Amino acid sequence: MKSINTSHWILSSVAAALIAACSPAQNTTSTSAAPHDAEPAQEAREPEAATGFSDKQVVVSDRYMVTAANPHAVEAGYKVLKAGGSAVDAAIAVQAMLGLTEPQSSGIGGGAFILYWDNEEQKLYTVDARETAPMEATEALFLDEDGNAPSWIEAVVGGRSVGTPGVLRGLELAHDKWGKLDWQPLFADAIDMAEKGFEVSPRLAKLVESEINPGVKKMPTISDYLFPNGQPIEAGSTLVNQDYADSLSLIAEQGADAFYQGPLAKDIVDAVRNSPIAPGVLSTQDLAEYQAVIREPVCDAYRQYQVCGMGPPSSGGLTTLQTLGILQNYDVSSWSVNGETFAHHFTQASRLAFADRNQWIADPDFVSVPTAGMLNDDYLAKRAKQIDENDMEKAKPGLYLKPEYEQDIAYELPNTSHMSIVDSEGNVISMTTSIEMGFGSTVMAGGFILNNQLTDFSLTPMDKAGRKIANRVQPGKRPRSSMSPTIVLNESGSQVVHALGSPGGSRIINYVTQTLVGLIDWDLNMQQAIDLGHVTNRNDYTALEKGRDIAELESALEKRGHEVKVIDLNSGVHGITVLPNGQLQGGADPRREGIVMGQ
Numbered sequence: 001m002k003s004i005n006t007s008h009w010i011l012s013s014v015a016a017a018l019i020a021a022c023s024p025a026q027n028t029t030s031t032s033a034a035p036h037d038a039e040p041a042q043e044a045r046e047p048e049a050a051t052g053f054s055d056k057q058v059v060v061s062d063r064y065m066v067t068a069a070n071p072h073a074v075e076a077g078y079k080v081l082k083a084g085g086s087a088v089d090a091a092i093a094v095q096a097m098l099g100l101t102e103p104q105s106s107g108i109g110g111g112a113f114i115l116y117w118d119n120e121e122q123k124l125y126t127v128d129a130r131e132t133a134p135m136e137a138t139e140a141l142f143l144d145e146d147g148n149a150p151s152w153i154e155a156v157v158g159g160r161s162v163g164t165p166g167v168l169r170g171l172e173l174a175h176d177k178w179g180k181l182d183w184q185p186l187f188a189d190a191i192d193m194a195e196k197g198f199e200v201s202p203r204l205a206k207l208v209e210s211e212i213n214p215g216v217k218k219m220p221t222i223s224d225y226l227f228p229n230g231q232p233i234e235a236g237s238t239l240v241n242q243d244y245a246d247s248l249s250l251i252a253e254q255g256a257d258a259f260y261q262g263p264l265a266k267d268i269v270d271a272v273r274n275s276p277i278a279p280g281v282l283s284t285q286d287l288a289e290y291q292a293v294i295r296e297p298v299c300d301a302y303r304q305y306q307v308c309g310m311g312p313p314s315s316g317g318l319t320t321l322q323t324l325g326i327l328q329n330y331d332v333s334s335w336s337v338n339g340e341t342f343a344h345h346f347t348q349a350s351r352l353a354f355a356d357r358n359q360w361i362a363d364p365d366f367v368s369v370p371t372a373g374m375l376n377d378d379y380l381a382k383r384a385k386q387i388d389e390n391d392m393e394k395a396k397p398g399l400y401l402k403p404e405y406e407q408d409i410a411y412e413l414p415n416t417s418h419m420s421i422v423d424s425e426g427n428v429i430s431m432t433t434s435i436e437m438g439f440g441s442t443v444m445a446g447g448f449i450l451n452n453q454l455t456d457f458s459l460t461p462m463d464k465a466g467r468k469i470a471n472r473v474q475p476g477k478r479p480r481s482s483m484s485p486t487i488v489l490n491e492s493g494s495q496v497v498h499a500l501g502s503p504g505g506s507r508i509i510n511y512v513t514q515t516l517v518g519l520i521d522w523d524l525n526m527q528q529a530i531d532l533g534h535v536t537n538r539n540d541y542t543a544l545e546k547g548r549d550i551a552e553l554e555s556a557l558e559k560r561g562h563e564v565k566v567i568d569l570n571s572g573v574h575g576i577t578v579l580p581n582g583q584l585q586g587g588a589d590p591r592r593e594g595i596v597m598g599q
Contacts (some may be wrong), residue, residue: 004514009184010588022305026571033263035304043342044544045069045470047541054590055589056527056531056587056588056595058525058526058527058528058585058586058587059527059585059587059596059597060583060584060585060586060588060598061583061584061586061598061599062080062582062583062584062598062599063424063584063598063599064081064421064422064423064424064584064598064599065081065420065421065422065576065584065586065596065597065598066078066081066090066094066419066420066422066596066597066598067419067420067421067501067574067575067576067586067587067588067594067595067596067597068094068098068417068418068419068420068423068594069098069102069105069417069418069572069573069574069589069592069593069594070097070098070101070102070195070201070593070594071418071593071595072100072101072189072198072586072596073094073095073096073097073098073099073101073102073419074092074594074596074597075189075319075597076093076094076096076097076189076190077090077091077094077097077114077415077419077421077597078090078597078598078599079093079189080092080093080181081423081424081599082599083181084180084181084424085179085180085181085186085423086178086179086180086181086423086425086427087116087178087421087422087423087428087429087537088116088171088174088175088177088178088179088427088429089175089180089181089186090421090423090429091114091171091174091419091421091429091431092171092175092179092183092186092187093094093186093187093189093190094108094419094421095108095112095167095171095419095431095433096108096186096187096189096190096248096321097189097193098189098417098419098433099190099244099448099543100190100194100198100241100244101198101201101204102191102204102417103204103209103439103448104204104208104212104415104435104438104439104440104449105415105416105417105434105435105438105503105505105572106167106416106417106433106434106435107132107167107435107440107448107449108165108167108168108247108248108251108259108448109164109165109268109440109445109448109449109450109451110131110167110433110434110435110436110440110450110451110453111129111130111131111163111165111166111167111170111264111433111434111451111453111583112126112127112129112163112166112167112170112171112431112432112433112483112515113126113127113128113129113130113310113314113316113431113432113470113483113485114129114170114171114429114430114431114433114485115297115308115310115428115429115430115431115479115485115486115499116174116176116178116307116427116428116429116488117426117427117428117429117499118178119425119426119427119428119496120425120427120428122493122494122495124297124299124489124493125177125297125310125573126294126295126296126297126310126311127164127170127173127174127292127293127294127295127573128170128292128293128294128295128310128313128314128385128478129166129167129169129170129171129173129292130166130313130453130478130479130481131163131166131451131453131454131478131479132164132166132267132286132290132312132476132477132478133163133164133165133454133457133473133474133475133476133477133479134163134164134186134280134281134282134283135283135285135286135475135476136281136473136474137281137454137473137474137475138473139472139473139474140461141160141281141454141457141473142155142160142454142455142457142459142460142473143459143460144479147344149459149460150459152217152455153214153215154278155452155455155459156213156215156436156441156452156455157213157215157218157270157278157436157441157442157452158219158275158277158278158279158280158441158442158443159271159273159274159275159277159278159280159282159441159443159450160275160279160280160281160454161278161280161388161436161441161451161452161453161455162272162280162282162302162441162443162450162452162453162454163282163451163453163454163479164282164286164287164290164452165259165268165287165290165450165451166290167433167451168251168256168259168260168293168413169256169260169291169292170291170292171256172255172256172292172375172445173292173294183252183255184252184253185252186252187248187249187251187252188252190244190248191245191248191249191252192323194240194241194242194244194245194248194369194447195240195242196240196568197238197239197240197241198238198239198370199237199238199239200220200233200234200235200236200237200238200239201235201317202235202593203592203593204233204235205232205233205234205235205237206235207438207439208226208227208232208233209232211387211513212438212439213437213438213439213440213442214485215277215439215441215442216439216442218276218277218442219276219277219442219443220276220443220456221271221276221443221444221445222439222443222444222449225241225444226439230380232318241447243446243447244311244446244447244448245447245558246258246446246447247264247446247447247448251264259287259557260287260288260290261284261287261288261451264445264446265284265287265288267446268282268287268445268446268450269282269283269284269287270445271443271444271445272443272445272448272450275441280443286308292533293424294549295310295311295364296311297309297310297311297317297487298310298311298317298318298321298375299321299489299493300321300324300325300375301328302321302324302325302328302516302520303328303520303521304491305488305489305490305491305497305520306488306489306490306491306493307320307321307324307486307488307489307516308328308486308487308488308489309321309464309484309485309486309487310478310483310484310485311364311371312361312362312363312364312367312369312371313361313362313363313364313478313479313480313481314481314482314483314484315361315480315481315482315509316432316481316482316483316486316508316509316512317356317481317484317486318355318357318361318369318374318375319354319356319361319484319509320353320484320486320509320512320513320516321375322349322352322353322357322374322375322380322383323346323349323350323352323353323510323513324358324513324516324517325375325377325511326349326352326353326378326380326383326384327346327349327384327517328380328384328389329380329381329384330345330384332345332517332521332522333521333523335389337518337522337524337532337547338532338533338550338554340553340556342517343542343544343550343553343557344389344391344557344562345387345536346510346513346517346535346537346561347391347536347537347542347557347562348386348391348392348395348537349383349384349387350386350389350510350513350536350537350538350539351394351395351510351537351539352383352386352395352398352539353509354395354509354537354538354539355394355395355396355397355398355539356374356397356398357509358397358539359397359399359470360374360397360399360470361470361471361480362470362471362477362480362537363471363477363478363479363480365477365478366474367470367471370399370491371445373399374399379398379399382398383398385497387485389560390560390561391542391557391560391561391562391563392394393427393561394539395539395595409450415434415435415436415437415438415440415503416432416433416434416436416483416502416504416505416508417432417433417434417440417503417572418430418431418432418433418485418500418501418502418503418572418573418574419431419433419573419574420499420501420575420576420586421499421576422499422576422578422584423494426496426578428496428499428502428576428578429486429499430485430486430487430499430501431485431501432483432484432485432501432502432503432508434451434453434481434483434503435449435450435451435452435453436451436452436453436455436456437452437455440445440452453479453481453539454473455479455480455482456479456480457473457477457479458471458472458473460472460474461473465531482505482508482509483501483504483508484500484501484502484509484512485500485501485509486498486499486500486512486516487499488516488519488520495578496578497577497578498516498519498526498575498576498578499575499576499578500512500515500516500526500573500574500576501573501574501575502515502571502572502573502574502576502589503570503571503572504569504570504571504572506538506539507534507536507543507569507571508535508571509538509577510534510535510536510538511534511536511569511573512573513528513573514532514534514535515530515532515573515575516529518532525557525577525585525587526575526576526585526587527585527586527587527588528587529575529587530571530573530575530587530588530589530590531587531590532550533545533548533549533550533551534548534550534569534571535550535553536569537570541562541563541564542557542562542563542564542565542566543564543566543567543569544557544564544565544567545566545567545568545569546566546568546569547568551566552575554566570591570592571589572589572591572592573587573589574586574588574589574594574596575587576596584598586598
C-alpha cells in the first residue's frame with residue numbers, strides 16, 4: 001500500500017541503507033579520452049551514429065561535482081560550483097553551453113525534466129519543463145488528406161513537429177526557488193565561447209558528416225551553419241555562433257521573458273510557421289503562455305532504497321519502477337553480472353513494463369494515469385509470474401481499467417543529454433534535457449535548434465476500432481516522454497545515494513534501469529555500472545550492444561526464443577554517488593565525450 005505526501009511516495013517497509021561497494025578510484029577532477037573509431041550499425045528509426053567507446057575511470061571528490069555530456073559544459077558548471085553556486089546555478093551554465101557545443105542533443109529550443117533534492121528540507125522536487133503542443137494543433141496534425149500518418153522522417157523535419165520550448169522556463173522556476181547566484185553571470189561562459197568560437201569535437205563532426213538527420217542539409221539556416229561553403233564542419237575547426245551569443249545575452253539581461261516574449265519569440269514563431277519543409281502552427285501566444293510545472297515525483301522501494309523518478313508526462317519514472325518492481329521478485333544479486341539469466345529476466349520485465357507504459361501513460365493534465373495500480377506490489381508480483389524460461393513475445397497490458405487498443409505510433413528518437421550535479425551544500429540535480437531527434441526539427445532561430453518533440457505524440461489519434469489514443473495530439477498537451485532522470489534515496493528518504501540519467505529515446509528507460517541494477521544488486525561503482533554492455537527490450541525485440549561482452553549472449557537468448565539484434569546502443573549515462581562519508585563518486589558514459597569534474 002502506498003500513499004503520497006507532499007514530496008514523494010512513502011514506502012511502507014524499507015531496510016537499512018546500503019551503499020554500493022566501490023573499486024579503487026582515481027581522485028581527479030576529470031575523465032576524458034579520445035573515442036576509438038567504430039562503424040555504426042543503425043536502424044532506420046534510430047539514426048544516431050556511434051562515435052566510439054573510450055575507457056574512463058570513476059572520479060572522487062569531497063565537496064561538489066558535475067558530470068555531463070560535453071567537457072566545455074562540465075567546465076562551465078564546475079566554475080559556478082567553485083564560485084559558491086547551487087546545483088541549479090550550475091545546471092543553467094551547463095545547459096547554456098550544451099546548446100552551443102552539443103547542439104544535436106539539447107538546447108534552449110527544447111524541453112527538460114528536472115529532479116531537485118533540497119538537502120536542507122530533505123525533500124525531492126520535480127520540475128516538468130516539457131514542451132507543449134501549440135493551441136492551433138489538432139489531433140490530425142500529422143495526418144495526410146487520406147488520414148494516414150507520415151514516415152518518421154517526414155514527421156520529424158520542419159516546423160510542424162516543433163512544440164513550445166520549456167527548458168528556460170523550467171530553469172527559471174528552479175533558479176527562483178533554489179538559485180544562489182545572480183541569473184546573468186551564469187550565461188557568461190557560453191556567450192563568450194559562442195562569440196569567440198569553440199573547437200568542434202570529433203563526435204559533433206561525425207554526426208554532422210553522417211547526416212543522421214537529412215533535414216540538416218535541406219533547411220537553409222542550419223545547413224549554412226553546419227555545412228559552411230557546402231562542406232561539413234570538421235573536428236578541430238572553430239565554430240562561431242554570434243546569433244546564439246546574442247540570444248543568450250538577451251536572456252541573461254532580461255530573464256527567460258526575453259525568450260518567450262518580444263523579438264526573439266517572434267523570430268522563433270516566424271521560423272516555425274515559414275519553415276521551407278512542413279510549416280508549423282506555433283504562435284507567439286503559445287510562447288507567452290507557457291509555464292513549467294512542479295509535480296510530485298514517483299518513488300518506490302527497490303531492495304533497501306527508494307528509487308525516485310519523473311512522473312507523467314514522462315513514462316521514464318513509472319516504467320523504470322515497474323521493471324524494478326518485477327525484478328524485485330528475484331534474487332538478482334545472485335545472478336552473474338550481465339549474464340544470460342539476467343538478460344532474459346530483464347528483457348521480460350521490460351516487455352511487461354513497456355506494455356503498460358504504451359497503454360496508459362500520457363499527460364496527466366489530460367489523461368487519468370493509473371499510477372497506484374501500476375506500482376502495486378501484488379500486481380507486479382503477478383506480472384513477474386508471467387516470466388518463464390522462454391521469451392514471452394509481445395506482452396499485453398496487465399491492467400483492465402480501460403479497453404485494450406492498438407498501441408500508438410510515436411517516434412521517440414535518441415538524441416538527448418543528461419547532467420547530474422551535487423553542490424557544496426548537498427543539493428542535487430538530475431536533469432535530462434532534449435530537442436528529441438539528432439539536430440531536432442532542423443529549424444533554427446536565434447542561433448539555436450528547435451525541437452521536434454511533437455513526434456512523441458501518437459501520430460494517429462485513434463486505434464483501428466475508432467477509440468481515442470491517450471497520447472494523441474491535443475492543444476496545450478505535453479507529449480509522453482521516456483526521459484528518466486533518477487535520484488535514489490536511502491531508507492528514510494533523508495539522503496541522496498545516487499543521481500543519474502541518460503539520453504537514448506525510449507531506450508533511456510532500459511539504460512537507466514540496468515545501471516540501477518548494477519549499482520544496487522551488483523555493488524558496482526557508478527563508472528562500472530555505466531560501463532555495462534547494454535541489453536534492451538521495449539516489448540519488441542532484444543537488442544544487445546555491439547562490440548561488448550553482452551553480445552556474446554546472442555545465441556543463448558535466441559535458443560530461448562528471443563529475436564535478437566546486435567546493434568550500437570548509444571547511451572549517455574552520467575551519474576554521481578554520494579557515499580556515507582559524504583564523498584562523491586562520479587561516472588561519465590564512455591560512449592560519449594562527457595567528463596566528471598569535482599573538488
